[in-house]
Amino acid sequence: MILVTGATGKVGSEAVRLLSRRGLPVRALVRNREKAEALATAGAEIAEGDFExxxxxxxxxxxxxxxxxxxxxxxxxxxxxVDSAVRSGVGHVVKITSKASADSPIARRRGQAEIEAGLVASGLSYTLLRANAYMQNVLTLAPAIVRASGFGSSAGTGRVGMIDARDVAAVAAEIAAAPALHNGKTYWLTGPELISYTDIAAALSELLGRPITYHERTFEQDKEAMIRAGVPAPTAEMNAQAFSLIAEGDAAWLSRDVPALLHRPARPFEQFAADYATTFS
Ligand SMILES: NC(=O)c1ccc[n+]([C@@H]2O[C@H](COP(=O)([O-])OP(=O)(O)OC[C@H]3O[C@@H](n4cnc5c(N)ncnc54)[C@H](OP(=O)(O)O)[C@@H]3O)[C@@H](O)[C@H]2O)c1
Incomplete structure (x- = not known):
């Protein structure tokens, strides 16, 4: 039986779907059973629970x-x-992580580094999936795109090896299903190409058949805009930090790990945008 945590989220929900489709027994950890209907329909056993x-x-x-x-x-x-998995005799943990670093200016990445270190020290068999930014983050810009045919960011002209979260889930499912060859490995997950927010505006203009404009923002403008949109202040601060780092080239990295592990190309941004066209229109 494979346990997927965060099972109502972007990566977790897709991982549950893919594992169930392969006929593998999967248990989904969810906080709220009402949000788990699609997971149960896909065939997952639902475990209600909270990390707290x-x-x-x-x-x-x-x-x-x-x-x-x-x-x-x-x-x-x-x-x-991780501690509980040790006590339960779990065979393998696939950990979804980011560009983790103990000395990152972004608290979230320092936290990821702490978790990675704890997992490595636990003695459990493990695989780290360090993903670049998710294409699904662009969905948060959809209301501005619908309302004003434009969006802003402090990412400047920085390029990103942006990945579809469904591909992160596909890699996680693949490894969780057959972990033997992946113990102790770290994979770097990216999309197929580097794209900037200007490229994203161009792809969305093409998709929607009208011009979508990208406005560059400063760090402060970006943080304030996110807070106005309802993002909690500490998260808005970390997000704006991440976007400002993108402007400096921090996310301009690509890897071949997704096609090597899935035996198919990673999804390009155009495919992501087409699959979510109703959200953008
Ligand atoms: N976004 C990016 O660009 C990016 C890039 C690289 C790596 N990552 C990493 O990806 C991970 C996030 O994945 P995601 O985007 O798929 O997540 P997500 O869509 O934000 O979903 C988070 C999930 O965690 C669950 N959750 C939150 N608090 C919980 C608690 N106390 N107990 C039980 N469940 C709880 C949520 O349940 P509810 O539905 O009940 O809230 C939800 O299922 C993070 O580790 C992040 O660092 C993200």
Missing amino acids: VPDTVDAALTGITSVILVSPAVPKQELYV
Whole structure:
């Protein structure tokens, strides 16, 4: 039985769907059963639980061979899952992570580094999936695109090896299903090409048949815009930091790990945009 945490999220929901489609037994850890209807319909067993409630995590890990560990990556929470997995005798953990670094200016990446280190030290068999930025982040710009045919960001003209979160899920599912060759490995997951926000505006203009404009913002303007849109201030700060780093070339990296692991190309941005066309229009 494979456990997927964060199963109502972008990566987790797709991982559950893919594993179920392969006929593998999968358990989905969710906070709220009402959000799990599609997962249950796909064939997953639903375990209600919260990272903040240890008993529910322990129960979800009972009888589990592999875990796909994905969450907002709060160190205390994920490290509890790791401890619980050790006690349950879990065989392998696939950890979704980012460009983690103990000395990153971004708190989220320092947290990921702490979790990665705890997982490595746990003695569990593990695989780290360090992903570049998700294309699905662009969905947060959809309301501005619909309303004003434009969007802003502090990413400047920086280019990103942006990846479709569904491809992150596909790699995680592949490894969780057959982890033997992936113990102790770190894979760097990206899309097929480097794209800038100018390229994204051009792709969306083509898709929607009208001009979509990209406005460059400063760090402060970007942070304030996110807070006005309802993003909690600490998250807005980290997001704006990440976008400002993109402007400096921080996300301009590509890897061949997705096609090597999936035996197919990673999805390009145009395909992502077409698949989510109704959200953008
Ligand atoms: N976004 C990016 O560009 C990017 C790039 C690289 C790496 N990553 C990494 O990807 C991970 C996030 O993945 P994602 O985007 O698929 O996640 P997501 O869509 O933001 O979903 C988060 C999931 O975690 C669940 N969750 C939150 N708090 C919980 C709790 N206390 N107990 C149980 N479940 C809880 C949520 O459940 P509810 O539905 O109940 O809220 C949801 O299922 C992070 O580790 C991030 O660093 C992201």
